[in-house]
Amino acid sequence: MDKDKALSHEFRSVTSLAALLRFWREHVSSKCSYMAEMFRTFEAQLAQYPELKGDIADVSVFETHQQIINPLMTVVFPPSSWETALTGVVTPLENRPFYYTPSFKRVLMSEEGLIRGTFKQPNADAESFRLLRAFWLILDKIYGISAGRSTPVIRTVIDPNTGLERFYRILPDWQFLEVESHGDPRALSPEDRRQILDNIDNPDILAGFIAPQQFSFRGFIVIHAVDVTESEVFLDLEKDLIDQESIFCTNGFGRLQRRLQILLSRPELHAGIGVLQGDQVWVLKGEDHSAVNCIFKNSIHIPLADLKGSIWLQAVAKGEMIIVADLAAQKEIRPSERELLDAGLRSVLIAPLFYQGEIIGTFYIMSPAPNAFTAMDKMLIRPVIPMFSVALKRGVDDIHNEVQSIIKEKCTALHPSVEWRFTRAAFSHLERLQRGEPSEMEPIVFKSVIPLFGQTDIRGSSEARALSIQDDLTEQLTLANEAFRRAGQSKSWPLIKQFQYRIERRISDLAKGVHTGAEAEIGSFLRNEVEPTFEELVRIGPRVAQAIERYQRAIDPQRGSVYKERMAYESSVSLLNERLSGYLDQEEAIAQKEFPHYFEKHQTDGFDYVIYLGASLREDGRFNAFHLQNLVLWQLLLACGMAWHTQRVQPQLSVPLDTCHLIFYTTTPLSIRFRYDEKRFDVDGAYDVRHEIIKSRLDKAMIKGTDERLTQPGKIAIVYSQPNEADEIRRHIQFLQNKGHLRPSVESVDLEDLPSVRGLKALRVDVDLEAAALAQRLDQVALG
Structure with missing residues (x-):
């Protein structure tokens, strides 16, 4: 900058009315006899004041001789816009105003008589720009190179009434400024011109082609200023909202709030965003100035249920922007609205944020004054709402991607029914990391869940x-x-x-x-x-x-090796497994729609599955014994279908195979814990391990006092330990017998004691594989 300042002082400049008088003579007097007569009067008056002729060293003479200057300047300042236009005349290079409209003085001039404000462009300073402008004028008027001359300049000026920035586009008029060359100017080759155009914004390079001491400026510059605050704020908001941190970090959100204050000329304005996240709303705000700037530190998490009936959800329900003129005048003030009143806020303008037709949150601005917002404010805010929607959606997606990355790293694939709990844990983990705290994923335990176990085994595989x-x-x-x-x-x-x-x-x-x-x-x-x-x-x-x-x-x-018989066996097992597994997936998809539950399938020769049910598994905490009994009945229907599909696929098997079907029913709840090291769920606690032991040994269970295996092809065995469990199972069996899915007889047997397991009993019933009702139901399942 010091070098630029030294160079700019080498240019000579003087203020002069010569170009203005020539304009009168050539473009005004020549076209109108009345104006010609007026101009002759001006010339006669000017002859009496030599200080206004030639080079004018002291611009204060313009103030002294306004009776001559005012009519002369009417070609620059139309009387019709004198009171409203932001127009001024400044000295060459120094930019010192010496003739201006009242509005120009009020808005753009300091008490010292200088132009107020700073350049809005980043890294711009007045001295460098003054030097560049001098080079551009010489290139234009001496060499015919007009590049750079029309470069727009935005000036930032603080409004003394609001303390907020206003933006003005400065449009210079050079027609009353002459550039004079002292001696023959340097000739520019085509290569010189190319280098100049390539470096038109670099004063150091331009100085190598243009010697400042060889040129001088005579006349004055007319400056027209246009208030472009609204368009500049829109551009700034658009740039800010490209950055995720503009919404989700305090500094960025504070900057957005400042932009909105400027747009509406309301320094007292407060802004906020509510982000809909499942059963919660993240309320983002711009007032927190803590050292840690992130969404988690800069937000309050509120249960969505707490906002029921509030002004925010009213805006969401209407799907359009609303104005609450005075919160204190509301008939019913909700707790969330009371918080605003307690903070001294009275007026609110709320806009729902949609992305591709889906509500994703709300944007709102608030004021301590009642009746602060009008329809005009809605018009100003409306164009920025889509920007906030896109930025919010992108930011939320980015955060969810971070969360999913954590879940993938710590947990691999998860069943959809429990993903909500892992998402919540990952958010908490990410929050702690963002705050610079040491963190690991919190333990995830689901308490008091009912396990339902089923198995289809290929007998004799x-x-x-x-x-x-x-x-x-x-x-x-x-x-x-x-x-x-x-x-x-x-x-x-x-x-x-x-x-x-x-x-x-x-x-x-x-x-x-x-x-x-x-x-x-x-x-x-x-x-x-x-x-x-x-x-x-x-x-x-x-x-x-x-x-x-x-x-x-x-x-x-x-x-x-010779592999013929093994190939026949493996293809038979594969075909049977494929048929049964596909059927299980169809049944499970239907059951999952009816009532979401945790489901896990393991496949070997046949397969087994486990279902967990309970209030702790549900994000909404909703669970009823009805859903438990419904799934137990579903297990019996599933086993019937397995037996039916086995019989239908047997003619296609190269090796004869059959299946046995087992259900273990218990109403005793247990707790399950996710093992991060093994990336799977396991029972939690020594007592609950008993359930796992029983599951692992049931396929070898024998009927007490016999050498007969409990599980037999074409039959369903239901193992239990409590009499009330048997009563419930019998009700389901009787229903399916009535429907024609099961044969009439039911066996009730005791089981031989297993290692560490005693007192188990079982019911055993034959599937009616020829029943039309069973075939009809399975056709419906296949159709979805």
């Missing part, structure tokens, strides 16, 4: 798999043994006999059953010891080569 392994390995060993047998017929190598012995021993062992590790051990033996010998054996003769070729054709190329 382990035996079927073992048999398929036995058949495949026996076939592969037999094919290998044939190759060695034929080789032994042609060669008397003792190692051939040893391989035959080792292979036949394994075939004999397999005939007794498949022991643990047999599949891996035999596979390794064949791959690493038997198959490498084929390269030598194949040379013995064609009969051996044929046996080796049959072995190799039987090998599955992807698995490197």
Whole structure:
């Protein structure tokens, strides 16, 4: 800046009326005889005052000779706008006003007679701009380069009445300013001109082409100022609202509030935003000036229910901007409104914020004065409402993304029924982090929940798999043994006999059953010891080569072993699981719509599931025993459907398979805790572990005094421990028998004691697999 100031002082400038008089002579007198006569009078008067002719060193003479200056200036200041226009005449370069309208003086001039305010443009200073303007004028009037000259200038001026900023666009009129060159100006090459245009805003570069001491300015500059406060505030708000922190951080929100005060010329105005978040409203405000500036420190979280009937929800219900002229005059004052009155606020203007037709919050401004807002204020505020809506939506989405990132890191995927609780915990965790406090996710425990457990097991799946392994390995060993047998017929190598012995021993062992590790051990033996010998054996003769070729054709190329029976088993299990799992997903989707609940499915050979129900699992705390009984009945219907689908898919299975169905019903509540290290729910407390133990052992439960397994194909077994639980189950069974889903007879049995578990009982009932009513219901489920 010091360098710019030194350069600007090298320019010579003088105030002169010469250009104004020439304008009168060439553009006014020549077109009107009356004006010509008037101008001759002016010239005669000017001849009497030499201080007004030529270079004027002291601009105070304009004040002394207003009887001449006023009529001369009518071509610059039309009388019709004298009282309202913001127009002034200033000296070249120094910008010192010496002739101006009353409004210009009142708004833009200081007591010292200088132009008030500062440049609004960032990093702009008066000295640098004065120097640039001098260069631009020389480039325009001497070299014909007009770039830069029309650059808009916005000046910020403090309104003395409100203490708020006002913005004025300064429009200079250069026609009464002459640029004179002392000597021949430097010639500019095309490359010089290109560099000048590329650096038109850099005074240091321009000074390399233009020598200030070679030029002078004579005349004056006319300045027209236009109040652009409204448009500038809109632009500033738009820029501010691009930044998330403008809404969600105190400093940013305070800046927005200041902009709104300027827009409405109300220094006493307070602004706020209410963000709808589930059953809460975050109230953001601009008065908090704490060191920690974030949404959590800068907001109050209010239950939505506390705002019922309030002026904010009235605006939401109407879907349009409303004005509350005087809170104190309301017939019924809600607690949230009482807080405003206690804070000394009387008038409120509220606008609902919508995004793509969905309400996301409210924007409001408040004043301590009653009847402070009018329809005109609504007109001024209306254009900024969409800006606030977009900014709020984007900001809330960004915060939710942060929360989801925390949940994903700490918890992985969550069931929708409990996501609300993890979201709340993640918000609290994020809040503590934003405040600079050490934080971990808080423990998440759901107390007093009822567990519902169900299982569909593929009966004999382990035996079927073992048999398929036995058949495949026996076939592969037999094919290998044939190759060695034929080789032994042609060669008397003792190692051939040893391989035959080792292979036949394994075939004999397999005939007794498949022991643990047999599949891996035999596979390794064949791959690493038997198959490498084929390269030598194949040379013995064609009969051996044929046996080796049959072995190799039987090998599955992807698995490197005979896999025919295992493939048949696996495809059968996969087909059955796919059919039953798809059906379960359909049923669960319907049940979830009827009453949201926690649901978790585990799939192996068959699958099991667990449902948790209880008030603590619900964000609204709503739970009734009706929903529990409804889902218990649903479990029975589900088991009926599983048995029916099993029967229908059996003809498509390569390996015969069947399913057994078990339900464990207890009305004893327990607590579940989320294990962050394992990223899953588990029972909480030693007593509740009993439920997990029972679940894990029920599939092997035996009927007391017999060697019969409780679970049998085509039947549903319902395990319980309390007599009242049996009564409830019987009611459901009787209903389904009446509907034709279950057969008439019901078995009641005691179970053999399990390790750490005694006294369990069960009801067992057959599914009527041919019932038309059951088939009809399952068709409806399939249709959704």
